[in-house]
Amino acid sequence: MSDSPPYGGHIRPTVSSKLSIVESEFLSRYPFFYFIMQFVDYAEILVKAGNGGRGCISFRREKYVPKGGPDGGDGGNGGSVIVLVDSHMTTLLDLHYRRHYQAENGEQGMGALKHGRNGKDIVIKVPPGTIIKDLDSGNVLADITGKEQFLTVAFGGKGGRGNAHFKSSTQQAPRKAEPGLTGEERKLSLELKLLADVGLVGLPNAGKSTLLSKLSSARPKIADYPFTTLVPNLGMVNLGEHRSFVLADIPGLIEGASGGKGLGIQFLKHIQRTKLLLFLLDSTSEDIKTDYQTLKKEIKLFDPLLSQRPEVVVVNKIDLIPKVKKIRMGRGRVPVCYISAMTGEGLKELLNVLKLELSKIREKF
Secondary structure (H helix, E strand, O other): OOOOOHHHHOOOOOOOOOOOHHHHHHHHHOHHHHHHHOOOOEEEEEEEOOOOOOOOOOEOOOOOOOOOOEOOOOOOOOOOEEEEEOOOOOOOHHHHHOOEEEOOOOOOOEOOOEOOOOOOOEEEEEOOOEEEEEOOOOOEEEEEOOOOOEEEEEOOOOOOOOHHHHOOOOOOOOOOOOOOOOOOEEEEEEEEOOOOOEEEEEOOOOOHHHHHHHHEOOOOOOOOOOOOOOOOEEEEEEEEOOEEEEEEEOOOOOOOHHHOOOOHHHHHHHHOOOOEEEEEEEOOOOOHHHHHHHHHHHHHHHOOOHHHOOEEEEEEOHHHOOOOOOOOEHHHOEOEEEOEOOOOEOHHHHHHHHHHHHHHHHHHO
């Protein structure tokens, strides 16, 4: 009996203890979906800041001081909820399993003018490129992309004043203190759009993952059947001279992807931030230009502005045909490269073209 692992040669994943009983049972039957669940680019959470502590009603008791006086301290401020960018994160998976976040309440004030302890803030870490939106109002609160950038999404309530604040010439012994204010509460959606310089677009089985693995140190899944790529992959491509760029590979697009067919529409948003689009075409296709037009059409239907980005067309798998037929794209204004991602033929010329195009884009901005 063969000792090779099942499920297409992949080791069966260990089901996380964070999963629910239903999810665990599902993954035990269909472990293939485990790899999809590892990439989460959307989450909805409820955040609640801490309430302010109540002010204290207290009177001083001191020897040889007649009648004393009010000495109630203020309540502590409630903790806030802060969203912080963590450059080491690439998915919103953690927020998929924990939906509620509540900061600590402020403590009540005490006598002898002692201030109540402030509540601790709670920090939610997210990957760069996360868009935070208030679900109740529909407003976008922030698009946080910078390293260690943060946003306070719910402010803690202010602590109430103790009775020492209400002493006056007409009210020597006030029996009044303020309650702390209620902390903010919000329903938020967090949507991740990956940060990359170049977006790799192509039909299923065009060789995108192979190209990504040849140009960078990324090791995406590679196989000889369509829809091998189920989640976006990022790779850092070195251009030399201390220059590099980030290349994003998304699942293959098919005709009708902008309307929900296939996997492409779900991940097209991850190339919306790219500066340059790389269209990868299969040289063994019956009609390369039709394939190119299909990709352009789906991208335009998804986002008209995205379809206007600078682009480079790459014809792959030239090692499988005896003679490569030259094509012109965009009336000759779009650079066309001919490569074999498998053998490495033409990759050096492709990198030179990408380097030139990215330099042009940087000069404009």
